[in-house]
Amino acid sequence: MKENLNDLHTFMVVAQERSFTRAAAKLRTSQSAISQTLRNLEDRIGIKLLSRTTRSVAPTEAGEYLLNLLQPAIEEIENGINQISALKNDPAGTLRISADEYGIQSVLWPAVEKVIQQFPKISVEIISDYGLVDIVEGRFDAGLRRGGLVSKDMIALQVSEPIQMLTVATKEFLARYGHPKHPKDLVEYHCINLRLPTHGELYRWQFTKQGKTQIITVNAKIVFTTLSPVLQAVRSGVGIAYLPIDMVQPYIESGELEETLKDWRHSYEPYHLYYPHRREQAPLLNILIDALKENFNRK
Structure with a gap:
């Protein structure tokens, strides 16, 4: 059974706070919405997770067991998300780029040099290849080829003159x-x-x-x-x-x-950097794109 992570998180907060009022404030939602979420969760699982009175809320034995499972797992997920978000302020990781030899020398390297000097935690792996490369299958972040050689299903950005x-x-x-x-x-x-x-x-x-x-x-x-x-x-x-x-x-x-x-x-045709997804979803690629655009606009 696959439960909605948001529902499980709502249960965890209520069980920790022992209060619908405090949980609603923490989750920035209404008490009625929380109550409905928990009822739906209990109905799907088929067992009562919380004991409710007019003055208090407490996990049942099953609820306590579920809470002990959820707390470390959700904390680990939250820590991971925080670490990923931190990449925006302190970018780190490896960019893999496929490009032909001339494209590397004339277009890619001047931008890469700028990136690695400005962001010391970023590494770049460049594979020199004149062939037509499937960058998704090859696990590349992007490719650099002349415009006419870029697959139509890719996002392409012009980064050189003809x-x-x-x-x-x-x-x-x-x-x-x-x-x-x-x-x-x-x-x-x-x-x-x-x-x-x-x-x-x-x-x-x-x-x-x-x-x-x-x-x-x-x-x-x-x-x-x-x-x-x-x-x-x-x-x-x-x-x-x-x-x-x-x-x-x-x-x-x-x-x-x-x-x-x-x-x-x-x-x-001029060179184009091409990639399969929106650049906002790839912070390291976004940094390289900005460097390529800056060099291109300067010429």
Whole structure:
């Protein structure tokens, strides 16, 4: 038999106070409401729990037995609720986030760094994965992916600008082999590419000019599954790479890399943080969201 916890709590308070008047004041309800609750409880259980007179209320033998069971259990529940509520003022615990490598570097880490410095009792576990992850099944608090990859049944919050891609190589490489004039010319060049873990296929580069988009399957001289070694390889001069602007901009400014196909820049959807429930129900996630929004709004 599953009894209503509120009814059991009402019985416990009346039995402790030995008074309907004091119990009503403590519970902030009426004596008649308490009386009705207790009658319903006794009817469901099938045994009398309280002896009532015009002057006093006292638990019966069965009521005393139930009271001894309830007191430590309800006190433990109340203590647990108080500890959980305290997290609002002194947040503690672990956040688990699924994100791809570039999203971690460009979007997630600047916010996480801020969170762990401000809230020393919060820990963050970040799993790097370019695949499409079921964050509920994987027991993640949230995921970070480009907008078009987010499941429609998730709550999604934009946390970055659109991701602008640049086609780059070293100046020496371009001086030796020349600049491609058109994206389709890339099939004649050594390129550094990605293999997508979601489907196992090679990444197809997208280019946009005057509203028209071209999708190119390049000649992959070397293939990686993450972006960091792509950047390392293009800096070594082995070919042309297709990378987000903020990864290559410092090397363009220093003269180490040079952009080609400048008129064909393409932008992908911005990153979104996605999660399965209302953010108010997850105080640690709420802290991370605030940090991500602050960084995004500052740009």
